[in-house]
Amino acid sequence: MSEKRLHILEVAEQLFYEKGFEGTSVRDIANTASVNLAMISYYFGSKEKLLTALVEWRAGYIQGVLNELVTDETLDPFEKIDRLVNLYTDKIFNHSRFHCIMTTHLPTIQSEKIKQLMTDIKLRNLDNIRRIITEGQKKGFFRKVDIELTVASIMGTITHITSSKPLYYKIYGIERNNAEAYNKKIAPKLKTHLKQLLRTHLDIKSDTGML
Amino acid sequence: MSEKRLHILEVAEQLFYEKGFEGTSVRDIANTASVNLAMISYYFGSKEKLLTALVEWRAGYIQGVLNELVTDETLDPFEKIDRLVNLYTDKIFNHSRFHCIMTTHLPTIQSEKIKQLMTDIKLRNLDNIRRIITEGQKKGFFRKVDIELTVASIMGTITHITSSKPLYYKIYGIERNNAEAYNKKIAPKLKTHLKQLLRTHLDIKSDTGML
DNA sequence: GTTTAATTTAAACAATTGTTTAACTTTGCG
DNA sequence: CGCAAAGTTAAACAATTGTTTAAATTAAAC
Numbered sequence: 001m002s003e004k005r006l007h008i009l010e011v012a013e014q015l016f017y018e019k020g021f022e023g024t025s026v027r028d029i030a031n032t033a034s035v036n037l038a039m040i041s042y043y044f045g046s047k048e049k050l051l052t053a054l055v056e057w058r059a060g061y062i063q064g065v066l067n068e069l070v071t072d073e074t075l076d077p078f079e080k081i082d083r084l085v086n087l088y089t090d091k092i093f094n095h096s097r098f099h100c101i102m103t104t105h106l107p108t109i110q111s112e113k114i115k116q117l118m119t120d121i122k123l124r125n126l127d128n129i130r131r132i133i134t135e136g137q138k139k140g141f142f143r144k145v146d147i148e149l150t151v152a153s154i155m156g157t158i159t160h161i162t163s164s165k166p167l168y169y170k171i172y173g174i175e176r177n178n179a180e181a182y183n184k185k186i187a188p189k190l191k192t193h194l195k196q197l198l199r200t201h202l203d204i205k206s207d208t209g210m211l
Numbered sequence: 212m213s214e215k216r217l218h219i220l221e222v223a224e225q226l227f228y229e230k231g232f233e234g235t236s237v238r239d240i241a242n243t244a245s246v247n248l249a250m251i252s253y254y255f256g257s258k259e260k261l262l263t264a265l266v267e268w269r270a271g272y273i274q275g276v277l278n279e280l281v282t283d284e285t286l287d288p289f290e291k292i293d294r295l296v297n298l299y300t301d302k303i304f305n306h307s308r309f310h311c312i313m314t315t316h317l318p319t320i321q322s323e324k325i326k327q328l329m330t331d332i333k334l335r336n337l338d339n340i341r342r343i344i345t346e347g348q349k350k351g352f353f354r355k356v357d358i359e360l361t362v363a364s365i366m367g368t369i370t371h372i373t374s375s376k377p378l379y380y381k382i383y384g385i386e387r388n389n390a391e392a393y394n395k396k397i398a399p400k401l402k403t404h405l406k407q408l409l410r411t412h413l414d415i416k417s418d419t420g421m422l
Numbered sequence: 423g424t425t426t427a428a429t430t431t432a433a434a435c436a437a438t439t440g441t442t443t444a445a446c447t448t449t450g451c452g
Numbered sequence: 453c454g455c456a457a458a459g460t461t462a463a464a465c466a467a468t469t470g471t472t473t474a475a476a477t478t479a480a481a482c
Contacts, residue, residue, distance in 0.1 A: 020319035022233030026470060036431055041471060104315045107374060108231035115377055122378045148382060149404040152375075153368040157360070160367030163318060166326055167333045171359060193360040200411040215459095237440060247461055252441060 005043050008033050009054050017097035020105050021051060048111055055106070055114070058098045059121050062091050066128045077136030078199065084132060085154070085194045092158050093183045103159050126151055136202065143204040150201065154194060161190055216254050219244050220265050228308040231316050232262060259322055266317070266325070269309045270332050273302050277339045288347030289410065295343060296365070296405045303369050304394045314370050337362055347413065354415040361412065365405060372401055 011033040015024040026047050030037040044050040069075075069083055092099045106118055129151050136142035161168065165182060168174075174181050200206050222244040226235040237258050241248040255261040280286075280294055303310045317329055340362050347353035372379065376393060379385075385392050411417050 019321065020231070020233055022231055023319060023321070025468075027468085036429095037470095038432090038472080039430070042429075047470065100318075103374070104318050107311075107315050108234060108319070110230060110234070119377050119381060122375065123381070126378075126382075145407075146400060146404050148379070149368070149372070149401060152371045153364055153404075153408060156367030156369070156371030157364040158367070160363045160370060161360070163314070164333065164363075166330050167337075168359070170330060170334070171337075189357060190360060193357050193364075196356075197364060197408070197412050200417045201408050206411045206417045236438075238438085247459095248440095249442080249462090250460070253459075258440065 002043075004035065004039075008035060008040065008043065008050070009057055012050055012054055013058075013097055013101065016051070016054070016101050016105055021047075021101075021109055048109075048114070051106075051109070052114065052117065054098075055102070055117055055121075058095065059102075059117075061095070062087070063124065066125070070128050070131050077132065077139060077141045078202075080132050080136070081198050081202065082195050084129065085191055085198070088154065088158060089187055089191050089194070092162055093187050096162050096179070096183075099159070099162060104163055129154070133202070141204060142202040145202060150198075153201075154198070157194060157197075158190065161186060213254075215246065215250070219246060219251065219254060219261070220268055223261055224265055224269075224308055224312065227262070227265070227312050227316055232258075232312075232320055259320075259325070262317075262320070263325065263328065265309075266313070266328055266332075269306065270313075270328075272306070273298070274335065277336070281339050281342050288343065288350060288352045289413075291343050291347070292409050292413065293406050295340065296402055296409070299365065299369060300398055300402050300405070303373055304398050307373050307390070307394075310370070310373060315374055340365070344413070352415060353413040354417075356413060361409075364412075365409070368405060368408075369401065372397060 008029065012024070012029050015029055015032060018024075019028075026040050027037055029050075030040055040047070040050060044053055065087060066084075069080060069087065072080070075083070102118070106114060109115075126148070130147050133142060133145070133147050133150065137144065165179075166176075168186065169176055169178075169182065172182075172185055174185065219240065223235070223240050226240055226243060229235075230239075237251050238248055240261075241251055251258070251261060255264055276298060277295075280291060280298065283291070286294070313329070317325060320326075337359070341358050344353060344356070344358050344361065348355065376390075377387075379397065380387055380393065383393075383396055385396065
């Protein structure tokens with residue numbers, strides 16, 4: 001991938017994050033990236049295909065690491081859950097702009113291709129987590145839970161935290177737009193919370209027979 | 212509020228939900244609502260003020276019911292949590308369009324006024340739930356948990372479910388855009404999952420000393 | 423060095439955007 | 453009725469949108 005093409009993708013990511021897909025003009029991207037307007041059509045074909053390229057570029061990232069974790073036979077199920085929490089929290093916090101585009105901007109785009117692309121990515125992620133949980137159940141560590149909704153709680157919690165930044169800036173008294181201070185303060189808390197939430201949720205010893 | 216004004220708000224809600232704020236033109240709203248283009252400026256002043264009016268109209272809704280629940284002295288803390296889950300799930304499923312606008316479209320809007328409005332609404336909600344949890348802690352039912360993150364898990368899970376409809380359509384084999392079948396199938400599952408998740412999370416008896 | 427392909431440019435394209443204007447009709451009140 | 457306020461309309465406004473064109477420049481290959 002040419003360096004210029006990559007630079008356009010990075011600039012587009014920043015702008016889509018700040019102003020949304022519809023709210024960002026192609027001229028805006030071209031000016032910020034210091035390239036001629038026509039270069040974007042030249043490289044990507046259209047604004048929408050630029051977005052698709054961005055998603056494909058970033059989304060492949062987590063798949064490899066997640067796959068390794070799933071197939072690792074040296075870790076017990078609870079450890080895998082803990083690492084899963086670390087993996088997702090770090091990934092989402094480190095690429096928070098892209099994650100924000102995925103969760104809040106992409107769903108607003110009408111294109112069927114984009115919707116299909118997103119669904120595929122989510123399905124692959126869900127499947128990997130499902131394998132970790134069912135493995136834990138087979139080994140007798142985890143009890144019977146609704147796996148899809150458990151995944152929804154993991155992803156939903158992290159997403160809620162990253163997409164409600166202005167709220168948590170206020171709550172935790174962090175100065176505005178200081179993303180680094182935010183991550184440093186929230187990420188460890190979030191990891192602890194999720195690990196503890198999932199431990200009591202999954203542990204067969206805390207089964208109350210409600211389900 | 213005049214009937215026509217209300218009708219414009221309902222139409223705008225539908226369109227903002229489908230295509231986002233930037234993706235919806237004022238002409239689009241006017242045509243769909245069968246009113247003249249200029250009527251929207253006449254009634255609301257601008258497109259952005261129309262959005263503000265929509266948020267203020269819908270957001271006040273849950274506050275009253277939530278307040279009642281918090282101050283109800285006949286319910287024990289676990290019952291309050293269960294009712295809270297029912298309340299939010301029903302509210303979000305019944306007004307899923309508005310909720311989707313709140314969570315996925317509003318954050319993309321640059322306006323400081325809109326951002327402030329959203330933060331205020333969320334703070335009020337957070338505060339009510341905080342009161343329920345601290346009450347349960349004082350009475351010795353709940354253990355020490357991170358309240359902000361617990362709220363994030365509740366809201367995040369529900370939001371994740373409502374905003375990933377296409378994914379769950381596929382998983383549960385529901386025909387596309389059959390929102391009613393979706394709600395009927397998912398809402399009870401979601402309530403059970405959240406109640407069970409929160410019970411083991413909050414119950415002082417399942418304290419593992421991790422926090 | 424010549425030629426072919428890839429890259430880059432400014433300009434123009436038609437379409438759509440949010441908002442305003444000024445003229446018109448309807449409504450409500452004395 | 454008479455008249456002022458509220459409601460409604462079509463038309464025009466300037467600005468911006470995504471994309472295309474055709475000419476100019478650079479790079480690569482022979």
